[in-house]
Amino acid sequence: MIPGSSEQRPRPTDPVQLSDQAANLVQEKLGAGEEILHVYNTDMLMTGQYGTEWLVLTPKQVMAVRENEITALPLVSMENISVIDFQGNSILRVIAEHQAYDLVRFTRTLANNFAGVPLLMEELAQRAAHDDRVLVDRSERWKAKSRHTHRCPKCGGVIPRRHRVCLACLNKRKLLVRLTSYVVPHMRLAITASILLVVTTVIGLLSPLIMRSIMDSVLVPATQAVMQGNEVVAVIAEGSANSNDILARLLSPLAQPGTFSLLALLCALLFFSHTTAAALEAWRHFIISRLGQVITFTIRNHMYAHLQKLSLSYFTREDTGRIMQRVTNDVRRLQDFLSNGLQDVVQDIIKLASIVTMLLMMSPKLTLMIMIPTPFLIITTIWFSRKLRRVYMALWKRYDGVSSILADTIPGMRVVKAFAQEEREVARFEERSSDLLSGELGAAKINSVYGPLMGTITYIPTVMIWLLGGMRVMDGTLSIGDLTAFNVYMQQFYQPVRNLCNLNRRFQQTASSAERVFDVLDTEPEVQDGVTLPAMPPLKGRVEFRNVTFGYEPGAPVLKNLNFTVEPGEMIGLAGHSGAGKSTLINMITAFYTADDGTVLVDDVDISQVDPKSLRSQIGVVLQDPFLFNGTIAANIAYGKPDASRQEIIAAAKAANAHEFIIRFPDGYDTQVGERGARLSGGERQRLAIARAILKDPKILILDEATASVDTETEAKIQEALERLIHGRTTFAIAHRLSTLRNANRLFILEHGEIAEMGTHDELINKPDGIYARLVNIQSELAKVKVV
Amino acid sequence: MPGTTPWRAAVNSHASATSLATKLFAELDAIPEDSIEARLNNRNELVLTIGEDTYENVRLIRCFPRSDKQRHIAVVDADDNEIGIIEDLAKCRPETRQLLEKLLDIAYHIPQIKKINKITMRGFIPVWNVETDRGHHVFELRSRRELVKIDDRILLRDADGNNYEIENYKALDKHSRALIEQEI
Numbered sequence: 001m002i003p004g005s006s007e008q009r010p011r012p013t014d015p016v017q018l019s020d021q022a023a024n025l026v027q028e029k030l031g032a033g034e035e036i037l038h039v040y041n042t043d044m045l046m047t048g049q050y051g052t053e054w055l056v057l058t059p060k061q062v063m064a065v066r067e068n069e070i071t072a073l074p075l076v077s078m079e080n081i082s083v084i085d086f087q088g089n090s091i092l093r094v095i096a097e098h099q100a101y102d103l104v105r106f107t108r109t110l111a112n113n114f115a116g117v118p119l120l121m122e123e124l125a126q127r128a129a130h131d132d133r134v135l136v137d138r139s140e141r142w143k144a145k146s147r148h149t150h151r152c153p154k155c156g157g158v159i160p161r162r163h164r165v166c167l168a169c170l171n172k173r174k175l176l177v178r179l180t181s182y183v184v185p186h187m188r189l190a191i192t193a194s195i196l197l198v199v200t201t202v203i204g205l206l207s208p209l210i211m212r213s214i215m216d217s218v219l220v221p222a223t224q225a226v227m228q229g230n231e232v233v234a235v236i237a238e239g240s241a242n243s244n245d246i247l248a249r250l251l252s253p254l255a256q257p258g259t260f261s262l263l264a265l266l267c268a269l270l271f272f273s274h275t276t277a278a279a280l281e282a283w284r285h286f287i288i289s290r291l292g293q294v295i296t297f298t299i300r301n302h303m304y305a306h307l308q309k310l311s312l313s314y315f316t317r318e319d320t321g322r323i324m325q326r327v328t329n330d331v332r333r334l335q336d337f338l339s340n341g342l343q344d345v346v347q348d349i350i351k352l353a354s355i356v357t358m359l360l361m362m363s364p365k366l367t368l369m370i371m372i373p374t375p376f377l378i379i380t381t382i383w384f385s386r387k388l389r390r391v392y393m394a395l396w397k398r399y400d401g402v403s404s405i406l407a408d409t410i411p412g413m414r415v416v417k418a419f420a421q422e423e424r425e426v427a428r429f430e431e432r433s434s435d436l437l438s439g440e441l442g443a444a445k446i447n448s449v450y451g452p453l454m455g456t457i458t459y460i461p462t463v464m465i466w467l468l469g470g471m472r473v474m475d476g477t478l479s480i481g482d483l484t485a486f487n488v489y490m491q492q493f494y495q496p497v498r499n500l501c502n503l504n505r506r507f508q509q510t511a512s513s514a515e516r517v518f519d520v521l522d523t524e525p526e527v528q529d530g531v532t533l534p535a536m537p538p539l540k541g542r543v544e545f546r547n548v549t550f551g552y553e554p555g556a557p558v559l560k561n562l563n564f565t566v567e568p569g570e571m572i573g574l575a576g577h578s579g580a581g582k583s584t585l586i587n588m589i590t591a592f593y594t595a596d597d598g599t600v601l602v603d604d605v606d607i608s609q610v611d612p613k614s615l616r617s618q619i620g621v622v623l624q625d626p627f628l629f630n631g632t633i634a635a636n637i638a639y640g641k642p643d644a645s646r647q648e649i650i651a652a653a654k655a656a657n658a659h660e661f662i663i664r665f666p667d668g669y670d671t672q673v674g675e676r677g678a679r680l681s682g683g684e685r686q687r688l689a690i691a692r693a694i695l696k697d698p699k700i701l702i703l704d705e706a707t708a709s710v711d712t713e714t715e716a717k718i719q720e721a722l723e724r725l726i727h728g729r730t731t732f733a734i735a736h737r738l739s740t741l742r743n744a745n746r747l748f749i750l751e752h753g754e755i756a757e758m759g760t761h762d763e764l765i766n767k768p769d770g771i772y773a774r775l776v777n778i779q780s781e782l783a784k785v786k787v788v
Numbered sequence: 789m790p791g792t793t794p795w796r797a798a799v800n801s802h803a804s805a806t807s808l809a810t811k812l813f814a815e816l817d818a819i820p821e822d823s824i825e826a827r828l829n830n831r832n833e834l835v836l837t838i839g840e841d842t843y844e845n846v847r848l849i850r851c852f853p854r855s856d857k858q859r860h861i862a863v864v865d866a867d868d869n870e871i872g873i874i875e876d877l878a879k880c881r882p883e884t885r886q887l888l889e890k891l892l893d894i895a896y897h898i899p900q901i902k903k904i905n906k907i908t909m910r911g912f913i914p915v916w917n918v919e920t921d922r923g924h925h926v927f928e929l930r931s932r933r934e935l936v937k938i939d940d941r942i943l944l945r946d947a948d949g950n951n952y953e954i955e956n957y958k959a960l961d962k963h964s965r966a967l968i969e970q971e972i
Contacts (some may be wrong), residue, residue: 048893048894052897087897092886100830108949109946109948149948150930151947160930397972
């Protein structure tokens with residue numbers, strides 16, 4: 001490839017096309033009537049150099065096409081097809097007739113394009129073997145499921161880190177219209193604010209006019225009269241006063257031009273107009289703040305209510321911090337836009353338009369001439385703000401470097417001193433610090449230039465007004481008052497121009513915030529509004545998995561084709577290595593995730609067809625680190641049954657072996673547990689969670705590592721409580737400490753998403769080479785060590 | 789298990805350690821480079837023969853993928869159990885070394901940037917137009933903060949998770965260096 005030839009990075013969504021040479025190679029390999037089904041292009045060669053090769057799929061063959069070379073393999077011969085991921089690139093490897101072939105190699109950029117290829121090839125191979133099969137292309141579904149990408153699903157462009165939405169695909173106008181729709185219910189407030197806005201802006205523009213009147217109708221006639229030694233009235237009669245001066249003419253019944261009373265009147269008017277504008281501005285500000293707050297309130301509550309309706313998989317997919325940021329920061333930014341941003345824009349436009357009109361009315365020629373520097377001003381403003389942003393970004397990074405050293409070493413001072421590394425830390429700090437210094441100096445340079453330069457540019461019109469305007473005053477075509485008003489207007493002219501230069505950036509930020517907020521609001525809730533699924537009838541406790549397959553990511557099923565039935569009252573122990581799929585299995589029973597294939601049945605009802613809330617209200621869960629809410633112990637026990645009586649709460653606590661430690665607290669059941677139960681120990685929290693489950697009296701019980709993080713004595717107490725709880729309920733218990741599963745009716749040993757062993761403790765322990773037997777052995781070895 | 793295989797016993801007796809850590813390393817981890825034979829089986833998996841022992845389907849992991857690519861290569865089996873560490877690829881037999889380097893090159897695809905043609909901003913996204921040791925390339929970052937500077941070395945990660953490296957930015961040509969210095 002010629003250096004610098006391709007401007008655009010090839011995007012995953014780009015259309016695929018075979019080169020002529022490659023197409024010829026493929027043609028030679030095609031059989032009669034065989035057509036090309038899919039073509040995938042790569043972005044690197046097998047050698048590791050950048051370039052393009054192709055993967056071609058037909059109903060019968062797969063072909064890897066390179067420059068001058070083609071590898072074609074019949075699909076029926078495939079024994080294994082997989083994408084093997086490495087750092088920065090992946091290989092599609094197939095094994096055909098005991099021989100591996102590395103077909104194509106591609107970078108991470110195309111990873112999603114190839115994610116579904118092995119599945120698709122398997123389907124094609126099966127269809128090639130049995131002609132009657134209908135092709136189900138599941139690869140698209142995997143692709144849709146994959147979220148490990150920072151590219152826009154629509155255009156394939158990169159999504160900027162800070163924005164997290166594709167700015168190219170944002171329909172900004174639509175977003176802003178939708179945003180504005182939140183204003184509609186508060187139309188009266190909005191209209192009042194807008195009227196006030198126009199009035200204050202117009203009043204604000206009056207003062208230069210008043211100043212003009214002072215000049216033309218008071219000061220000039222008076223000074224001329226003094227110089228000529230005449231009466232002022234005579235001068236007026238000569239017509240030297242500005243005939244354009246509407247204000248003076250309006251006031252003429254009250255005071256004559258050139259008199260002190262007119263001066264006093266005009267000054268009073270000046271003062272009055274300013275105070276009125278200020279008072280109205282204060283009123284408008286209050287209305288706008290109120291409007292903004294009311295709207296924020298609506299959006300925030302709307303969002304929180306919607307979040308509660310979303311499925312758990314949304315929360316595992318999205319980072320908690322980001323969701324919280326959306327509820328707080330993004331909503332606040334919207335408020336700022338709705339209340340200040342919109343009005344600022346309107347205000348700036350009104351101001352600019354009326355200033356230009358005023359100036360044109362006074363002197364069109366002069367106005368056009370002094371507008372000449374405006375484009376320069378706009379260009380420099382935009383150029384400088386870009387430059388400044390760049391510099392400050394770099395500066396910010398260096399600041400980060402310095403503060404990260406501080407954050408590192410100050411809390412770690414003990415270690416620094418213990419290893420006698422003070423001098424090295426000082427040297428390290430000085431290096432970063434000097435980086436920062438040079439950055440600061442660079443920024444200071446630009447900043448120092450910025451102010452004076454902008455000042456100079458905006459000063460040019462002032463000079464021009466004095467020069468050109470002065471000439472006009474001298475030849476009598478412009479009054480001194482006009483000249484003064486011109487000057488004052490020009491000073492007011494540049495601020496709105498500068499604001500409007502930054503408008504695009506402001507809009508963009510708001511649009512991306514709006515997109516993030518609406519993204520939450522538009523995420524489909526677990527149960528569609530309006531759609532009512534039937535409630536789960538009271539449970540007996542029978543659970544059945546029929547061919548259940550589920551995965552979080554494409555090509556990596558966590559549960560593979562599970563089949564089992566659990567009778568009411570049975571206790572099932574789940575064991576296996578971490579990552580074997582134990583927790584996922586449990587989350588399928590509570591309908592937190594929906595099976596990709598197959599069905600989960602409770603009491604012979606497909607749980608995807610009932611209201612998940614009604615199902616969960618009948619299932620009890622005790623987790624490894626139970627989550628307590630900030631509140632009293634009693635409230636936490638009664639979380640699943642808020643109307644429980646005090647006796648019920650005490651009875652549940654007793655059954656959970658929690659009563660004795662609860663009454664030892666000075667506040668007993670009214671003890672505040674602190675945020676997330678911080679004031680309680682792990683074992684205490686655990687027993688509260690068990691009491692919570694006992695109070696709820698569920699027919700199905702789930703214990704996820706319920707005794708993992710407590711000492712032996714506490715464990716015995718919890719174990720005793722659990723046995724009381726388990727009695728008569730269908731129970732699924734996950735445990736790493738296998739001794740806790742001894743009472744289970746059956747044990748399921750999971751391995752790589754499949755049930756590798758199933759049976760009672762006694763059956764499994766005696767199985768030679770069994771996974772369970774091995775795990776138990778290792779644990780009893782460890783136990784012996786502990787005893788020693 | 790350490791110390792049970794014949795090649796380990798051989799290492800143990802030769803360990804002439806200077807510090808405690810070096811001694812422990814030689815005893816527990818080091819694989820004698822000259823005793824390694826490498827080949828691919830017909831499933832394209834790496835098979836290592838170390839002295840008398842043969843290990844099927846092993847994987848190579850660089851302990852210092854950023855700062856030392858030729859040394860400290862961990863060898864693990866299919867279940868991620870470590871077999872040992874190859875101290876220095878350069879000490880391996882030439883044909884072994886050639887194969888291992890080829891596999892490492894696939895496992896760690898990190899193009900070296902040799903020249904920067906330009907860095908443009910498309911909206912908020914920096915687009916880098918560069919020449920690498922793998923040819924001309926254009927890539928996009930998610931923001932202007934995606935580069936890490938370790939002394940004079942610069943590491944980049946693009947929007948798709950591909951890594952790039954500039955070994956020593958001060959050794960680049962003047963134009964490239966000026967572009968880089970605006971970004972760090």
